[in-house]
Amino acid sequence: MHWYEAAKFVPHQPQLRDALLFSPTLKEARNFARGRQDAWRADWLCTRHSVLVAGLGMLALQRPEMDLRRCPLAHVKTGLAGMQLPPGVLDRCAERFELWRRAPRVSVFGAGQAPCPVVGARLAKLVAPLPAWTLVTTCNGRAPWRVHDWARARYIPVQYLGTCLQRTGRKLVTAVIAASDHVVVFEQRKHRHLDFVLHTAKSLKRKISLELYEPDALAGAQLSIA
Template sequence: MNPPDELLKASFFGPWVPVPGQPERVRHHYMSLAHWYESVKFMPAKAELRDSVLFCPSVKEARKFAKARQSDWRSDWNLVRHSVLIAGLGFLAIDRPDLGLEKMAKETLLEQLRAMKLPDRFVGACVDRFMEWAAGPTIASFGANTAPDSVVGHKISKTVANKPSWTLLSLCNGKAAWRLHDWALAHYVPVRYLGRPLSRFSAEMVAELVHACDQLVVFEVKGGRRADAVIKLARAQKKPLTLELYDAEDLAARSLTQD
């Protein structure tokens, strides 16, 4: 990757996000990292402007479109822009391993990002944090899709409290823990997906989940046995494992609130 702007010619898929009023999710395709960065300026209130950025034919046009509508930017942009760029680099690295971003020299990456026309000091700080992310753990969960939200939220928050940079490994089919997934996105945590929306949940998928993660958090109702196989597999592979048990009464309460 020799040309100084080659990185900004790389397109990638971002996260699976909800479609308002519909049960399906959509995974947006970004023409470049700059398109990602400029589009998030309008989220979540101006989704139509975000979508317009995605269709801009070039980095220059995406930047021009966003700048002309600065009054519509999210009010906390200056607070989140570092996290937005780092998350974008994470999604780009995950979806395009051929680019070798996680092993790229800092000076090379800085040169590649200079075409975004952002302040050097800002980009340098983001690259440092991106490199911290690249060295961080990939964390997966099992059973978070059926456990009470309060139990999942408390445990995951505690698990990552001492991990400033990490990646969520998530399913994207009917067994996905979407509440946990969306919480991670809200905190600009990059997500690595396993399978596809129509993938059948199977023992092979569970095995792949355990193999691909660095740490596993398992949620199980007290007295339950659904997680026995995944716990056994994780221990056999010597994966760091946390088991969070919760009462059946908590699960019943969750079902009532959903109904």
């Protein structure tokens, strides 16, 4: 409930978002948001389904003992009853959550070194056919943070592996690949820096997309994916 109500103020009212997140009860969180409806994001009616499904997805990833990935949708809807959502909205969110539960988990390697226009264009093409998906990534300095931030801004659930101080060695890379269904690799032409990723993904029988690119002066540009 806090996640859902706070998203009404993202990204233009971060101070209201943060204040709502510290509301001590669900009733106060709901009343806080209702009293400031003029500050809601303009596209809320179109965005609210993605917000709730992303919240459920993150909860399923971070609290596996709740078994949200496998339990009947009726149980999920019962658990959300306290949010007092319109029945049509709740039904639509449940349908989209089921799509997410069956959607692929995607990991991305080499995006930090590839030119941003290349990453943006090719990732957009790869995910366009997917009704839903999950980004699988490390959370240390070697993570593809531009891809991560783009995914979070669009309410794509993210599964984090390892710790912020853990080195991205072969063990962690293998764990990320093992948690993925689809591995996307950006590699510079005539280079073989990511051979271990490719060999591991192949040995684990994961779907692989190898995206070769030429070095580009625009490598530091901002990532933009439609």
